Amino acid sequence: MNLNRFRVGTRLGAAFALILAITVLIAVVGVWRLGSLAATSHDLATTKLERATVTQAWTNDIRLNWVRTAAALTTQDAAQIAKLRADMDATSATTSAKLKRLEELLEGGGADLLGSVAAPREAYRSARSALMKRKDAGEDVSAAVERDLRPLADTYTASLDALLKHMDRELAESQAQAAQAASTGQAILVGGTVLAIVLGVLTAWLVTRSITGPVQQAVASATAMADGDLAARIPVEGRDETARLLQALAHMQQRFGGIVSGVRRNAEGVATASAEIASGNADLSARTEQQASALEETAASMEELSSTVKQNADNARQANQLALGASTVAVRGGEVVGQVVETMKGINDSSKQIADIIGTIDGIAFQTNILALNAAVEAARAGEQGRGFAVVAGEVRSLAQRSAEAAKQIKTLISTSVERVEHGTALVDQAGSTMQEVVASIRRVADIVGEISSASTEQSAGVSQVGEAVTQMDQATQQNAALVEQSAAAAESLKTQANQLVEAVAVFRLEAGAAAAPAAPVAWNGSERRGPGRATNVSRLVPKPALHAARPAAAPARSATGTDDWTRF
Known part of the structure; x- marks a missing residue:
């Protein structure tokens, strides 16, 4: 019964x-x-x-x-x-x-x-x-x-x-x-x-x-529920108070199982997401360190570029002084025709030196243009933070092009002057008539050299601004690296807590099919987040400018080489 x-x-x-x-x-x-x-x-x-x-x-x-x-x-x-x-x-x-x-x-x-x-x-x-x-x-x-x-x-x-x-x-x-x-x-x-x-x-x-x-x-x-077993079936028979108690326990077990299943799924999702975040932050930290290293190299390159620009300005001032001296000599040559031969020899020597200096300036302008191009590329990679740096790099490149154009003109003038000086001895009879032209040419040379000096000064100021911008970018990158390290530590802590939560929920045994299968953590591939063509480690070889003038005999060959480089560029 x-x-x-x-x-x-x-x-x-x-x-x-x-x-x-x-x-x-x-x-x-x-x-x-x-x-x-x-x-x-x-x-x-x-x-x-x-x-x-x-x-x-x-x-x-x-x-x-x-x-x-x-x-x-x-x-x-x-x-x-x-x-x-x-x-x-x-x-x-x-x-x-x-x-x-x-x-x-x-x-x-x-x-x-x-x-x-x-x-x-x-x-x-x-x-x-x-x-x-x-x-x-x-x-x-x-x-x-x-x-x-x-x-x-x-x-x-x-x-x-x-x-x-x-x-x-x-x-x-x-x-x-x-x-x-x-x-x-x-x-x-x-x-x-x-x-x-x-x-x-x-x-x-x-x-x-x-x-x-x-x-x-x-x-x-x-x-059993207290021990974490939520899969055991609770038999309910009869209609008395104890049957209602068992029915309430069964309902509670079902609801509790649903809650634990949801918590388990969410905990596993949090664990997977935290693992991805931790891996992403680690990769971001590595990339930030690489970027900081690249900025340090850029800062070093900018220091070298600043030194080169300063040297270029010094050479321009020397060229200006030489041009002024040549103008004075030309004026005096008009008064003292008798000393034309000796003076032309001095002008010949000075013209050769100027040709060497102009070749050096041409090389410096070429290197400056390359550095400005590299700086523009780095500014484009830096994104929003490198926008100002890109503008400055564009100005530097424009100045480098102007310097190159002026150097070409000076090279042409110096070549003409050298040819004339070589033929000066034979054309001494025509010295009087051509002296005025020489004076005018030298004055133009002085003006061009003055422009080169002014452009070099502006270029030096621009390079200083670029250096300051690179320094600020370096500081911002260091701060970003610190923030990324903090974020990585927080993500690792979140990952640890999520794993602890998964382990805490894992003690409960659910019925088959009550909870979805645990999602395996996704193996995160850091290369998927790299931009296209992004180098792992950036290293640049900046060409060293010539600090001393080459021998006069090498001027024609260097001039030809510089022209070819600018044509290819």
Whole structure:
């Protein structure tokens, strides 16, 4: 029988009602049997025992009176006779009272028992009265006593003995009935008590098992959930409170499993994302360090470029001074024609030196243009932070182109001047007419050299600005590197915490299919984030400018080489 269909209160009420009903039944039967026993005991104590007692006393009185009667009838002593007769009368009165009481006791039933005694009693009394009268008359009745009265007395006492035996038998039967009633009552009480105990124990066992079984199942399920086992099935049977408890536990297990599954998925997602972030930050840190290294190299290159530009400005000032000197010599040559040959030799030497210097300036302009191009490329790679640097690099490149153009013009002029100086000796006759042209050319050279000097000054200022910008970019890059290191440390901490969360959630065992399969951490490839064509480590070879002028004989070849380089560029 499935007791879980009924509520716990109903089961407990039914169990207690059954026990109470059995107890009431036992009490009713016990009261009934006790009432019967009480009635039997009352009848035994008040009627039958008293009847037997009265009958026994009556019999004793009759036997005593018989002895007195026999003595009174056989003795001749008047005083003794009087005393015996007085005792006999008193005993007879007592006997009459006992007989009357016995008749009262036998009114409810058994009055016919006295019928067997009445006839012997009357016969005995009649014979005794007759003998008493004969005795009073003076007749000797001793023989009649033995002959006539004794048999009647024996019959009378025998009837009384029979009546007493009957009374004793009834008393014994009543005692047996009382004992039987007591035994039956005891058996009923014991049997009812045993039955009540058995039914109570059985009912208590069934009710207890129907309650403790689901409760133990609930405890086991709660313990399993506490141990992290969310896959164990919770059986729910019945419609009682314990069934509702198990149903609530099953619902709680299902909800808890869903929560743990969601937490596990989210934790695994966080772990994967944190791993990607940590890997990305590590790669970003490496790239930032590479960028910082590249900026340091750029700063070094800018220092070299600044030194080169300063040297270029010094050369331009020297060229300007030389041009001024040449102009002075040309003016004086117009006044002193006689010294033209010696002066032309000096001009020839100076022109060769100027050609060498212009070749050097041409090389410096070419290198400056290359450096400006590299700076523009680096500014484009730097993005938003390198926009100002790109503008400055463009200006530097424009100045380098202008310097190159001026150097070309100066080279052309110097070549013409050298040719003229070489032919000066042969054309000394024409010196006077051409001196004015020489003076004008030298003045133009002075102007161009002045422009070169001004451009070199501006170029030096621009290079200084570029150096400051590179320094600022280097500082910003160092700050970015520090921030990237902090971000990498935070990402690593987040990764560690996410792994700890995954390990903490991993203790729960879910049903198959309750949670998605754990996502494997994505192997992050740092190369996927590099820009196209981005070098891992940037190293640049900056051409060193010539610090000293080459020999005059190498000027034509160097000029040709410089022209070819500018054409290719």
